Amino acid sequence: MLNFIDTVGEAVAGIQDGSTVMIGGFGNAGQPFELIDALMDCGAKDLTVVNNNAGQGDQGLALLIKEGRVRKMICSFPRQSDSWHFDAKFHAGEIELELVPQGNLAERIRAAGAGIGGFFTPTGYGTTLAEGKETRFLDGKWQVFETPIHADVALIKALKADGKGNLVYRKTARNFGPIMAAAAKHTIVQVSEIVPTGSLDPENVVTPGIYVNSVVRVDSAGAKEKVA
Amino acid sequence: MSTQTSIQTSEKPLGRDELAQLVARDIAPGSFVNLGIGQPTLVSNYLTEEQNITLHTENGMLGMGPAAEGEEIDGDLINAGKIPVTELPGASYFHHADSFAIMRGGHLDICVLGAFQVSATGDLANWHTGAPDAIPAVGGAMDLATGAKDVFVMMTLLTREGVSKLVEKCSYPLTGVGCVTRVYTDKAVFLTGPDGVTVRETFGCTFEEIQELVPLPLKKAE
Numbered sequence: 001m002l003n004f005i006d007t008v009g010e011a012v013a014g015i016q017d018g019s020t021v022m023i024g025g026f027g028n029a030g031q032p033f034e035l036i037d038a039l040m041d042c043g044a045k046d047l048t049v050v051n052n053n054a055g056q057g058d059q060g061l062a063l064l065i066k067e068g069r070v071r072k073m074i075c076s077f078p079r080q081s082d083s084w085h086f087d088a089k090f091h092a093g094e095i096e097l098e099l100v101p102q103g104n105l106a107e108r109i110r111a112a113g114a115g116i117g118g119f120f121t122p123t124g125y126g127t128t129l130a131e132g133k134e135t136r137f138l139d140g141k142w143q144v145f146e147t148p149i150h151a152d153v154a155l156i157k158a159l160k161a162d163g164k165g166n167l168v169y170r171k172t173a174r175n176f177g178p179i180m181a182a183a184a185k186h187t188i189v190q191v192s193e194i195v196p197t198g199s200l201d202p203e204n205v206v207t208p209g210i211y212v213n214s215v216v217r218v219d220s221a222g223a224k225e226k227v228a
Numbered sequence: 229m230s231t232q233t234s235i236q237t238s239e240k241p242l243g244r245d246e247l248a249q250l251v252a253r254d255i256a257p258g259s260f261v262n263l264g265i266g267q268p269t270l271v272s273n274y275l276t277e278e279q280n281i282t283l284h285t286e287n288g289m290l291g292m293g294p295a296a297e298g299e300e301i302d303g304d305l306i307n308a309g310k311i312p313v314t315e316l317p318g319a320s321y322f323h324h325a326d327s328f329a330i331m332r333g334g335h336l337d338i339c340v341l342g343a344f345q346v347s348a349t350g351d352l353a354n355w356h357t358g359a360p361d362a363i364p365a366v367g368g369a370m371d372l373a374t375g376a377k378d379v380f381v382m383m384t385l386l387t388r389e390g391v392s393k394l395v396e397k398c399s400y401p402l403t404g405v406g407c408v409t410r411v412y413t414d415k416a417v418f419l420t421g422p423d424g425v426t427v428r429e430t431f432g433c434t435f436e437e438i439q440e441l442v443p444l445p446l447k448k449a450e
Contacts, residue, residue: 105324123332123371125374172285
Protein backbone atom coordinates (compact mmCIF):
# COMPACT_ATOMS: atom_id res chain seq x y z
CA MET A 1 0.00 0.00 0.00
CA LEU A 2 1.46 3.32 -1.10
CA ASN A 3 0.79 6.52 0.82
CA PHE A 4 1.71 10.07 0.04
CA ILE A 5 2.28 11.82 3.33
CA ASP A 6 2.42 15.54 4.06
CA THR A 7 5.11 15.70 6.72
CA VAL A 8 8.21 13.75 7.68
CA GLY A 9 6.82 13.51 11.24
CA GLU A 10 3.73 11.62 10.09
CA ALA A 11 5.88 9.49 7.79
CA VAL A 12 8.01 8.07 10.63
CA ALA A 13 5.30 8.05 13.33
CA GLY A 14 4.81 4.29 13.23
CA ILE A 15 8.45 3.37 13.91
CA GLN A 16 8.52 1.21 17.06
CA ASP A 17 11.13 0.92 19.80
CA GLY A 18 13.51 -1.94 19.02
CA SER A 19 13.13 -1.63 15.24
CA THR A 20 15.86 -2.26 12.72
CA VAL A 21 16.10 0.87 10.59
CA MET A 22 18.08 1.13 7.37
CA ILE A 23 19.20 4.63 6.53
CA GLY A 24 20.39 5.41 3.01
CA GLY A 25 23.28 7.64 2.10
CA PHE A 26 27.02 7.53 1.66
CA GLY A 27 28.53 10.52 3.40
CA ASN A 28 25.96 13.25 2.95
CA ALA A 29 24.98 12.15 -0.57
CA GLY A 30 21.58 10.49 -0.44
CA GLN A 31 21.24 10.90 3.30
CA PRO A 32 17.59 11.53 4.20
CA PHE A 33 18.43 14.23 6.76
CA GLU A 34 14.84 15.37 7.32
CA LEU A 35 13.55 11.83 7.89
CA ILE A 36 16.37 11.17 10.37
CA ASP A 37 15.51 14.38 12.22
CA ALA A 38 11.88 13.24 12.33
CA LEU A 39 12.97 9.84 13.69
CA MET A 40 14.83 11.76 16.40
CA ASP A 41 11.70 13.75 17.25
CA CYS A 42 9.39 10.73 17.27
CA GLY A 43 11.27 9.26 20.23
CA ALA A 44 11.77 5.67 18.99
CA LYS A 45 14.63 4.02 20.89
CA ASP A 46 16.59 0.78 21.23
CA LEU A 47 17.12 0.91 17.48
CA THR A 48 19.43 -1.15 15.31
CA VAL A 49 20.60 1.13 12.52
CA VAL A 50 22.06 -0.02 9.21
CA ASN A 51 24.05 2.66 7.40
CA ASN A 52 27.45 2.77 5.72
CA ASN A 53 28.80 5.07 8.43
CA ALA A 54 27.98 5.84 12.05
CA GLY A 55 27.08 9.50 11.86
CA GLN A 56 29.13 12.60 11.17
CA GLY A 57 29.34 15.90 13.00
CA ASP A 58 26.39 17.04 15.09
CA GLN A 59 23.55 16.16 12.78
CA GLY A 60 21.30 13.31 11.68
CA LEU A 61 22.41 9.84 12.70
CA ALA A 62 25.19 11.26 14.90
CA LEU A 63 22.55 12.94 17.08
CA LEU A 64 20.46 9.77 17.34
CA ILE A 65 23.59 8.02 18.59
CA LYS A 66 24.44 10.85 20.97
CA GLU A 67 20.97 10.67 22.53
CA GLY A 68 21.39 6.95 23.19
CA ARG A 69 18.62 5.88 20.86
CA VAL A 70 20.75 3.44 18.89
CA ARG A 71 21.50 0.09 20.54
CA LYS A 72 23.47 -1.35 17.65
CA MET A 73 25.13 -0.06 14.46
CA ILE A 74 25.63 -2.29 11.43
CA CYS A 75 28.05 -0.44 9.16
CA SER A 76 31.33 -0.59 7.24
CA PHE A 77 33.05 2.62 8.25
CA PRO A 78 32.22 4.04 11.70
CA ARG A 79 35.50 5.89 12.23
CA GLN A 80 35.74 9.33 10.68
CA SER A 81 37.37 12.56 11.73
CA ASP A 82 34.00 13.91 12.88
CA SER A 83 32.33 10.74 14.23
CA TRP A 84 32.87 11.85 17.85
CA HIS A 85 29.40 10.83 19.12
CA PHE A 86 29.83 7.25 17.93
CA ASP A 87 33.41 7.20 19.26
CA ALA A 88 32.25 8.27 22.73
CA LYS A 89 29.41 5.71 22.91
CA PHE A 90 31.64 2.94 21.57
CA HIS A 91 34.43 3.60 24.07
CA ALA A 92 31.86 3.81 26.88
CA GLY A 93 30.56 0.38 25.84
CA GLU A 94 27.11 1.83 25.23
CA ILE A 95 26.68 0.83 21.59
CA GLU A 96 27.15 -2.46 19.82
CA LEU A 97 29.01 -2.51 16.49
CA GLU A 98 28.69 -5.09 13.73
CA LEU A 99 31.43 -4.15 11.28
CA VAL A 100 30.81 -5.41 7.74
CA PRO A 101 32.95 -4.92 4.61
CA GLN A 102 31.11 -2.41 2.44
CA GLY A 103 30.40 -4.78 -0.44
CA ASN A 104 29.21 -7.50 1.93
CA LEU A 105 26.95 -4.92 3.58
CA ALA A 106 25.45 -4.00 0.21
CA GLU A 107 25.05 -7.61 -0.90
CA ARG A 108 23.53 -8.70 2.43
CA ILE A 109 20.97 -5.92 2.07
CA ARG A 110 20.34 -6.89 -1.55
CA ALA A 111 19.97 -10.56 -0.55
CA ALA A 112 17.29 -9.65 1.99
CA GLY A 113 15.25 -7.82 -0.64
CA ALA A 114 15.72 -10.62 -3.14
CA GLY A 115 14.68 -13.41 -0.76
CA ILE A 116 18.12 -15.01 -0.69
CA GLY A 117 18.84 -16.98 2.50
CA GLY A 118 22.58 -16.34 2.38
CA PHE A 119 25.52 -16.43 -0.01
CA PHE A 120 29.22 -17.29 -0.23
CA THR A 121 31.64 -14.46 -1.02
CA PRO A 122 35.44 -14.32 -1.18
CA THR A 123 35.48 -10.89 0.51
CA GLY A 124 36.87 -11.06 4.01
CA TYR A 125 38.21 -14.61 3.78
CA GLY A 126 41.18 -15.09 6.11
CA THR A 127 40.43 -11.90 8.05
CA THR A 128 39.11 -11.25 11.55
CA LEU A 129 35.76 -10.19 10.05
CA ALA A 130 35.17 -13.75 8.82
CA GLU A 131 36.01 -15.44 12.11
CA GLY A 132 33.46 -18.07 13.14
CA LYS A 133 31.75 -18.04 9.74
CA GLU A 134 31.33 -21.08 7.49
CA THR A 135 33.82 -21.22 4.59
CA ARG A 136 33.88 -23.27 1.41
CA PHE A 137 36.29 -23.64 -1.49
CA LEU A 138 34.15 -22.69 -4.50
CA ASP A 139 35.07 -21.60 -8.04
CA GLY A 140 38.77 -21.86 -7.24
CA LYS A 141 38.74 -19.68 -4.14
CA TRP A 142 37.86 -19.73 -0.47
CA GLN A 143 34.55 -18.07 0.24
CA VAL A 144 32.71 -17.03 3.39
CA PHE A 145 29.01 -17.55 4.14
CA GLU A 146 27.12 -14.30 4.74
CA THR A 147 23.48 -13.85 5.72
CA PRO A 148 20.88 -11.30 4.61
CA ILE A 149 20.17 -8.13 6.58
CA HIS A 150 16.43 -7.45 6.87
CA ALA A 151 14.90 -4.30 8.27
CA ASP A 152 11.59 -3.17 9.66
CA VAL A 153 11.92 0.25 8.09
CA ALA A 154 14.09 1.95 5.45
CA LEU A 155 14.53 5.71 5.32
CA ILE A 156 15.88 6.75 1.94
CA LYS A 157 16.16 9.78 -0.30
CA ALA A 158 15.39 9.95 -4.01
CA LEU A 159 15.10 12.79 -6.49
CA LYS A 160 11.59 12.15 -7.83
CA ALA A 161 8.64 9.85 -7.22
CA ASP A 162 5.64 9.48 -9.49
CA GLY A 163 2.10 8.61 -8.39
CA LYS A 164 2.96 4.89 -8.39
CA GLY A 165 5.96 5.37 -6.11
CA ASN A 166 8.47 4.76 -8.90
CA LEU A 167 11.74 6.44 -8.02
CA VAL A 168 14.66 8.06 -9.78
CA TYR A 169 17.77 9.21 -7.96
CA ARG A 170 20.49 11.76 -8.59
CA LYS A 171 24.14 10.89 -9.31
CA THR A 172 26.04 9.17 -6.46
CA ALA A 173 23.17 9.91 -4.07
CA ARG A 174 21.60 6.67 -5.37
CA ASN A 175 24.05 4.51 -3.37
CA PHE A 176 22.09 2.30 -0.91
CA GLY A 177 18.58 3.59 -1.78
CA PRO A 178 17.42 0.92 -4.25
CA ILE A 179 18.63 -2.07 -2.21
CA MET A 180 17.36 -0.72 1.11
CA ALA A 181 13.95 0.00 -0.44
CA ALA A 182 13.67 -3.69 -1.29
CA ALA A 183 15.09 -5.04 1.99
CA ALA A 184 12.74 -3.30 4.44
CA LYS A 185 9.17 -4.25 5.34
CA HIS A 186 8.22 -0.57 5.21
CA THR A 187 10.09 1.88 2.99
CA ILE A 188 9.78 5.60 3.55
CA VAL A 189 11.19 7.86 0.84
CA GLN A 190 11.81 11.57 0.91
CA VAL A 191 11.88 13.12 -2.55
CA SER A 192 12.53 16.59 -3.89
CA GLU A 193 9.67 16.32 -6.35
CA ILE A 194 6.48 14.30 -6.85
CA VAL A 195 5.66 14.10 -10.55
CA PRO A 196 2.50 12.93 -12.32
CA THR A 197 2.17 9.24 -13.05
CA GLY A 198 3.36 8.64 -16.60
CA SER A 199 5.91 11.43 -16.64
CA LEU A 200 8.87 9.22 -15.69
CA ASP A 201 10.20 7.21 -18.61
CA PRO A 202 9.54 3.59 -17.54
CA GLU A 203 12.93 2.67 -19.05
CA ASN A 204 14.61 4.99 -16.56
CA VAL A 205 12.81 4.03 -13.36
CA VAL A 206 15.47 2.85 -10.89
CA THR A 207 13.30 1.68 -8.00
CA PRO A 208 9.88 0.33 -9.02
CA GLY A 209 7.07 1.55 -6.79
CA ILE A 210 6.32 -1.95 -5.49
CA TYR A 211 9.17 -1.45 -2.99
CA VAL A 212 7.88 1.89 -1.71
CA ASN A 213 5.30 2.42 1.06
CA SER A 214 5.44 6.09 2.00
CA VAL A 215 6.50 9.12 0.01
CA VAL A 216 7.00 12.55 1.50
CA ARG A 217 8.12 15.60 -0.42
CA VAL A 218 10.92 17.54 1.24
CA ASP A 219 12.07 20.81 -0.20
CA SER A 220 15.71 20.04 -0.70
CA ALA A 221 16.83 23.60 -1.33
CA GLY A 222 20.18 23.92 0.31
CA ALA A 223 21.12 20.31 -0.39
CA LYS A 224 23.95 21.61 -2.53
CA GLU A 225 25.54 23.19 0.53
CA LYS A 226 25.54 19.87 2.35
CA VAL A 227 28.80 18.78 0.80
CA ALA A 228 30.61 16.08 2.78
CA MET B 229 83.04 -5.45 -12.64
CA SER B 230 79.52 -6.83 -12.36
CA THR B 231 78.22 -8.76 -15.33
CA GLN B 232 74.59 -8.28 -14.23
CA THR B 233 72.52 -5.43 -15.59
CA SER B 234 71.57 -2.82 -13.08
CA ILE B 235 67.87 -2.50 -12.28
CA GLN B 236 68.43 0.87 -10.68
CA THR B 237 66.41 3.27 -12.81
CA SER B 238 66.70 6.43 -10.73
CA GLU B 239 69.54 8.16 -8.86
CA LYS B 240 67.24 9.09 -5.98
CA PRO B 241 64.28 7.55 -4.12
CA LEU B 242 60.97 8.55 -5.72
CA GLY B 243 58.71 11.22 -4.23
CA ARG B 244 54.94 10.68 -3.90
CA ASP B 245 54.18 12.33 -7.23
CA GLU B 246 56.94 10.54 -9.10
CA LEU B 247 55.64 7.26 -7.75
CA ALA B 248 52.09 8.15 -8.80
CA GLN B 249 53.44 8.97 -12.27
CA LEU B 250 55.12 5.57 -12.47
CA VAL B 251 51.94 3.72 -11.45
CA ALA B 252 49.93 5.71 -14.00
CA ARG B 253 52.40 4.78 -16.74
CA ASP B 254 52.07 1.07 -15.86
CA ILE B 255 48.29 0.99 -16.24
CA ALA B 256 47.36 -0.68 -19.54
CA PRO B 257 45.30 1.39 -22.01
CA GLY B 258 41.55 0.86 -21.76
CA SER B 259 41.66 -0.39 -18.16
CA PHE B 260 38.90 0.00 -15.59
CA VAL B 261 40.60 1.20 -12.42
CA ASN B 262 39.71 2.04 -8.81
CA LEU B 263 42.09 4.36 -6.97
CA GLY B 264 41.99 4.08 -3.18
CA ILE B 265 41.76 6.99 -0.78
CA GLY B 266 44.99 8.94 -0.05
CA GLN B 267 48.20 8.49 -2.01
CA PRO B 268 46.61 6.31 -4.77
CA THR B 269 44.32 9.23 -5.69
CA LEU B 270 47.43 11.08 -6.98
CA VAL B 271 47.68 8.54 -9.82
CA SER B 272 44.71 10.16 -11.56
CA ASN B 273 46.78 13.32 -12.11
CA TYR B 274 49.09 11.42 -14.44
CA LEU B 275 46.67 9.32 -16.53
CA THR B 276 46.72 10.50 -20.13
CA GLU B 277 43.81 10.87 -22.53
CA GLU B 278 45.46 8.35 -24.88
CA GLN B 279 45.35 5.71 -22.12
CA ASN B 280 41.53 5.92 -22.13
CA ILE B 281 41.24 4.75 -18.50
CA THR B 282 37.80 4.57 -16.87
CA LEU B 283 37.83 5.31 -13.14
CA HIS B 284 35.43 3.49 -10.81
CA THR B 285 34.39 4.84 -7.45
CA GLU B 286 32.77 2.29 -5.15
CA ASN B 287 29.99 4.55 -4.00
CA GLY B 288 28.45 3.98 -7.42
CA MET B 289 30.01 5.47 -10.52
CA LEU B 290 32.13 4.66 -13.57
CA GLY B 291 33.65 7.50 -15.56
CA MET B 292 34.63 9.67 -12.63
CA GLY B 293 36.40 12.91 -13.56
CA PRO B 294 38.76 15.18 -11.60
CA ALA B 295 37.89 16.82 -8.28
CA ALA B 296 35.14 19.44 -8.59
CA GLU B 297 35.98 23.10 -8.11
CA GLY B 298 33.87 26.19 -7.49
CA GLU B 299 30.52 26.04 -9.27
CA GLU B 300 31.05 22.37 -10.20
CA ILE B 301 30.75 21.26 -6.58
CA ASP B 302 27.61 19.17 -6.11
CA GLY B 303 26.82 17.34 -2.86
CA ASP B 304 25.23 14.49 -4.84
CA LEU B 305 28.43 13.81 -6.79
CA ILE B 306 31.22 12.61 -4.51
CA ASN B 307 33.91 9.92 -4.56
CA ALA B 308 34.59 7.17 -2.03
CA GLY B 309 36.65 9.63 0.01
CA LYS B 310 33.53 11.86 0.12
CA ILE B 311 35.31 14.51 -1.97
CA PRO B 312 33.17 16.32 -4.59
CA VAL B 313 34.16 15.13 -8.08
CA THR B 314 32.99 15.58 -11.66
CA GLU B 315 31.55 13.21 -14.27
CA LEU B 316 33.11 12.58 -17.68
CA PRO B 317 31.14 11.95 -20.90
CA GLY B 318 30.07 8.31 -20.86
CA ALA B 319 29.83 8.13 -17.08
CA SER B 320 27.29 5.83 -15.43
CA TYR B 321 25.72 5.59 -11.98
CA PHE B 322 24.57 2.43 -10.18
CA HIS B 323 23.61 1.34 -6.70
CA HIS B 324 26.00 -0.03 -4.10
CA ALA B 325 25.31 -3.74 -4.69
CA ASP B 326 26.04 -3.32 -8.41
CA SER B 327 29.13 -1.28 -7.64
CA PHE B 328 30.60 -4.02 -5.50
CA ALA B 329 29.50 -6.69 -7.99
CA ILE B 330 31.76 -4.85 -10.45
CA MET B 331 34.68 -5.61 -8.11
CA ARG B 332 33.72 -9.01 -6.77
CA GLY B 333 32.69 -10.22 -10.22
CA GLY B 334 36.21 -9.62 -11.54
CA HIS B 335 35.29 -6.83 -13.92
CA LEU B 336 37.70 -4.26 -12.49
CA ASP B 337 41.20 -4.53 -13.97
CA ILE B 338 43.25 -2.77 -11.30
CA CYS B 339 42.81 -1.23 -7.91
CA VAL B 340 45.54 0.83 -6.30
CA LEU B 341 45.61 0.84 -2.49
CA GLY B 342 47.76 2.06 0.37
CA ALA B 343 49.09 -0.45 2.92
CA PHE B 344 50.51 -0.87 6.41
CA GLN B 345 52.14 -4.15 5.38
CA VAL B 346 52.37 -6.55 2.44
CA SER B 347 53.59 -10.13 2.91
CA ALA B 348 55.90 -12.29 0.79
CA THR B 349 52.86 -14.07 -0.66
CA GLY B 350 50.87 -10.91 -1.38
CA ASP B 351 48.74 -10.76 1.78
CA LEU B 352 47.58 -7.20 2.43
CA ALA B 353 47.13 -5.40 5.76
CA ASN B 354 45.72 -1.92 5.33
CA TRP B 355 42.57 -1.47 7.41
CA HIS B 356 43.41 -1.81 11.08
CA THR B 357 46.52 -1.46 13.22
CA GLY B 358 45.10 -3.93 15.73
CA ALA B 359 45.46 -1.38 18.56
CA PRO B 360 42.94 -2.41 21.24
CA ASP B 361 41.38 1.06 21.65
CA ALA B 362 41.11 1.80 17.91
CA ILE B 363 37.61 1.80 16.43
CA PRO B 364 37.74 -0.64 13.52
CA ALA B 365 36.58 0.70 10.16
CA VAL B 366 36.99 -1.31 6.97
CA GLY B 367 34.89 0.38 4.27
CA GLY B 368 35.47 -1.20 0.86
CA ALA B 369 39.10 -2.21 1.44
CA MET B 370 38.44 -5.96 1.70
CA ASP B 371 36.11 -5.95 -1.30
CA LEU B 372 38.64 -4.09 -3.46
CA ALA B 373 41.56 -6.25 -2.38
CA THR B 374 39.68 -9.46 -3.12
CA GLY B 375 37.82 -8.40 -6.25
CA ALA B 376 40.14 -6.54 -8.61
CA LYS B 377 42.14 -8.60 -11.11
CA ASP B 378 45.33 -6.79 -10.10
CA VAL B 379 45.98 -5.10 -6.78
CA PHE B 380 48.77 -2.52 -6.80
CA VAL B 381 49.98 -1.17 -3.47
CA MET B 382 51.61 2.25 -3.06
CA MET B 383 53.54 2.84 0.16
CA THR B 384 56.90 3.89 1.54
CA LEU B 385 59.13 0.84 1.88
CA LEU B 386 60.02 1.65 5.49
CA THR B 387 58.04 2.79 8.52
CA ARG B 388 59.09 6.00 10.29
CA GLU B 389 61.13 3.74 12.57
CA GLY B 390 62.96 2.31 9.55
CA VAL B 391 61.27 -1.11 9.55
CA SER B 392 60.33 -2.75 6.24
CA LYS B 393 56.59 -2.84 5.47
CA LEU B 394 57.25 -5.68 3.04
CA VAL B 395 57.34 -8.61 5.48
CA GLU B 396 57.50 -12.40 5.62
CA LYS B 397 54.08 -12.48 7.34
CA CYS B 398 51.82 -9.55 8.23
CA SER B 399 51.59 -8.75 11.95
CA TYR B 400 48.63 -6.36 11.43
CA PRO B 401 45.12 -7.76 10.81
CA LEU B 402 44.70 -8.87 7.19
CA THR B 403 42.57 -7.15 4.57
CA GLY B 404 42.99 -9.91 1.98
CA VAL B 405 44.97 -13.11 1.42
CA GLY B 406 47.41 -13.41 -1.51
CA CYS B 407 45.78 -10.53 -3.37
CA VAL B 408 48.62 -8.03 -4.00
CA THR B 409 50.37 -8.34 -7.36
CA ARG B 410 52.69 -5.31 -7.28
CA VAL B 411 54.14 -3.05 -4.60
CA TYR B 412 55.27 0.44 -5.60
CA THR B 413 57.54 2.05 -3.01
CA ASP B 414 59.87 5.05 -2.88
CA LYS B 415 62.89 2.73 -3.08
CA ALA B 416 61.78 -0.10 -5.41
CA VAL B 417 58.98 -1.79 -7.33
CA PHE B 418 58.24 -5.36 -6.22
CA LEU B 419 56.23 -8.03 -8.05
CA THR B 420 54.51 -10.40 -5.64
CA GLY B 421 52.97 -13.78 -6.33
CA PRO B 422 53.01 -17.45 -5.40
CA ASP B 423 56.65 -17.74 -6.56
CA GLY B 424 57.92 -15.09 -4.17
CA VAL B 425 58.97 -11.49 -4.49
CA THR B 426 60.86 -10.08 -7.47
CA VAL B 427 62.44 -6.63 -7.52
CA ARG B 428 61.58 -5.01 -10.86
CA GLU B 429 63.51 -1.78 -10.41
CA THR B 430 65.16 0.26 -7.67
CA PHE B 431 65.42 4.00 -7.02
CA GLY B 432 68.46 5.55 -5.42
CA CYS B 433 69.82 2.22 -4.21
CA THR B 434 71.01 -1.13 -5.50
CA PHE B 435 69.26 -4.51 -5.42
CA GLU B 436 71.71 -5.58 -2.71
CA GLU B 437 70.82 -2.56 -0.56
CA ILE B 438 67.11 -3.35 -0.92
CA GLN B 439 67.78 -6.96 0.06
CA GLU B 440 69.42 -5.70 3.27
CA LEU B 441 66.33 -3.67 4.16
CA VAL B 442 63.71 -6.33 3.40
CA PRO B 443 63.62 -9.40 5.67
CA LEU B 444 62.74 -11.98 3.04
CA PRO B 445 64.55 -13.48 0.06
CA LEU B 446 64.20 -11.30 -3.04
CA LYS B 447 64.73 -12.17 -6.67
CA LYS B 448 66.11 -9.76 -9.22
CA ALA B 449 64.14 -9.14 -12.38
CA GLU B 450 65.84 -10.55 -15.48
